[in-house]
Amino acid sequence: GAVVSQHPSRVICKSGTSVKIECRSLDFQATTMFWYRQFPKQSLMLMATSNEGSKATYEQGVEKDKFLINHASLTLSTLTVTSAHPEDSSFYICSASQGRYTEAFFGQGTRLTVV
Amino acid sequence: TQLLEQSPQFLSIQEGENLTVYCNSSSVFSSLQWYRQEPGEGPVLLVTVVTGGEVKKLKRLTFQFGDARKDSSLHITAAQPGDTGLYLCAGFKNNNDMRFGAGTRLTVKP
Numbered sequence: 268g269a270v271v272s273q274h275p276s277r278v279i280c281k282s283g284t285s286v287k288i289e290c291r292s293l294d295f296q297a298t299t300m301f302w303y304r305q306f307p308k309q310s311l312m313l314m315a316t317s318n319e320g321s322k323a324t325y326e327q328g329v330e331k332d333k334f335l336i337n338h339a340s341l342t343l344s345t346l347t348v349t350s351a352h353p354e355d356s357s358f359y360i361c362s363a364s365q366g367r368y369t370e371a372f373f374g375q376g377t378r379l380t381v382v
Numbered sequence: 383t384q385l386l387e388q389s390p391q392f393l394s395i396q397e398g399e400n401l402t403v404y405c406n407s408s409s410v411f412s413s414l415q416w417y418r419q420e421p422g423e424g425p426v427l428l429v430t431v432v433t434g435g436e437v438k439k440l441k442r443l444t445f446q447f448g449d450a451r452k453d454s455s456l457h458i459t460a461a462q463p464g465d466t467g468l469y470l471c472a473g474f475k476n477n478n479d480m481r482f483g484a485g486t487r488l489t490v491k492p
Contacts, residue, residue, distance in 0.1 A: 273424070301480055310470060310485040311425070360424050362480070370415050371472075371480055373424035 269295045271363045273374025280351055280381055288346045288377045290361030296341035297363035301371060302334075305358040317344055351381040385409060386471055388483035396491050398460050403486045405471035406453040412474050414454050416445055419468040419485075428456075461490045 270293040280286050290300060299318050303311040315331075317323035317338035325331045335347040344363075348355055358378055362371035387406045395401055405414070413432045417425035429438050431447035431454060438445045442465075444457040458465055471483040 271424075303482075308487070310468075311482045313481065316480075358422075362424075364480070370413070370427055370430045372427060373417075376422065376424045378422070 269293075269363075269365070269372045271297075271361065271372045271374045273361055273377055275377060276375055277378045278380070280379070282352055282381055283350055285347055285349045286351055286379060288348075288359055288361070288379075290344045290346070290363065290374050292342045292363040292372075295363075295365050297344070298341065298366050299364045299371075300338055300344040301362045301364070302336060302344075302346050303360045303362070305360060305376075307358075311360060314346075348379065351379075353381045355379065356381045385481045386473055386483035388469075388471055388486050390486060391484060392487050392489075394489040394491065395461055397462055399490075401458050401461060401488070403456045403458075403469055403471075403488075404453070405455070405483050407473065408452065409473075410451050412451075414447060414451070414471060414473045416454070416456055417470045417472060419470060425468075425470055458488075461488075463490045463492050466490050 272291045274289045301316050302314045304314055305311050313326050314329045315323040315325045315336050317336050319338050319341050323336040338344040358376050360376040362373045364371040389404045415430050416428045419425040429445045434449045434451045436447045442459045446455045466489050469486045474480050
């Protein structure tokens with residue numbers, strides 16, 4: 268399958284700082300990228316969907332000013348957690364899809380801990 | 383309420399037993415995927431089903447897509463400890479967003 272690289276895999280930051288997570292499709296062009304958040308022992312909750320070159324579509328209850336998503340190219344999307352709080356600590360996962368209705372491939376995930 | 387309902391949520395069996403995981407919805411999906419996730423890692427795609435009634439086999443795993451494209455099942459024959467993990471179904475709706483079921487956490491004891 269296609270390869271999606273997510274970086275960093277783990278990050279610890281102080282409350283009030285911002286953290287950027289990168290998601291790259293290494294061997295295909297990703298027209299759509301998805302960002303998920305996963306709490307321990309739970310499933311993935313979709314945060315936002317982004318299409319290259321356009322603004323991300325956020326799910327209800329997800330603050331767009333807090334979770335900034337940029338999808339500037341067909342191989343890179345970034346999620347920036349701004350003014351991080353301890354309750355933002357979680358496992359964040361991205362996935363990338365080549366087009367409409369095609370399967371998505373996932374990054375390795377980023378474990379964010381806000382202290 | 384989850385768009386995709388997965389059952390059971392937890393399953394603990396002995397090595398060698400068979401099991402079936404179900405993924406149900408009231409919505410029609412253009413395609414449905416099954417993933418397996420291990421702790422601390424991203425989900426890994428197992429299979430994609432597209433056609434109503436489709437059956438796909440992957441070694442000891444058999445996947446079926448319902449005729450109406452609203453439900454799917456995953457059957458594992460002679461489960462092994464290496465099958466332990468979180469199994470997730472996910473579907474694409476016509477608006478190009480991808481939704482996941484709550485997952486089935488499978489433990490296979492040696």
